[in-house]
Amino acid sequence: MTDNARSRAWFRIAVVYFAVAVTLGIMMGGSHDHTLTPVHAHLNLLGWVTMTLFALISMAHPAITKGPLATAQFWLHNIGVPVMLGALALRLKGYAEVEPVIGLASVAVGVSVGLFAWLVLTRLRAASR
Template sequence: MQQVTQPAPAFSSVGIIWIKLAIVYLMIGVGIGIAMGASENFTLRPVHAHINLLGWATMALAGLIYSVFPQAGMSKLAKVHFWLNNISLPVMAIALSLLVNGHREIVPVLAASEIAAALGIIVFAANIFLNLKKA
């Protein structure tokens, strides 16, 4: 009896840039973690956590979602989400690094980057709710 195999599902390549950038954020987050462990100075814990969660985990999941659901990944909302995420996160990481090292004057920049990151998440949510439809 011959077994019939189904072809692998076709995934869109629209999420590839998201996944590749997620890997970059993962390497940065791991690098910070290694440096903290080696120096036994854990001041940058919140920076490490933000880069790993907003950079690695959130970007990787968005990339996978946008690959499986290309109608969402190719939308204008996805582009807005991409830029909000990839501008706010590096600014947030740098500002948070400065803040935890005693530079209180950076608080307005940190707050603005946090608001931009939150807007990116809201845009992502709107994109998913508006562009994911039943087949």
């Protein structure tokens, strides 16, 4: 396992999502208002869980962190996830007009996931040499 700046960045961002998501979960439990359940679920799953996996896979295979495609993947995910979940929270609280923002941001996250898959599929062999 090779420590690297991208992997450390993913770990740091992931724990922030974890803290925010669990705080929201506790607030939901305490208030008995579960309106934001999908936001809580995806903060945990697209934030904490997915980003920790990005961090661990980046440590195991630093080759996937190099170059413009990896940088694009990093930023698409880090912009897409908070915009998507922020807009989703507004949508669930009644602001229907934010729906196109959720759609656009979720496509950004989808492209990030596609890029990540591409990086893994094309670079693992080189990383293990």
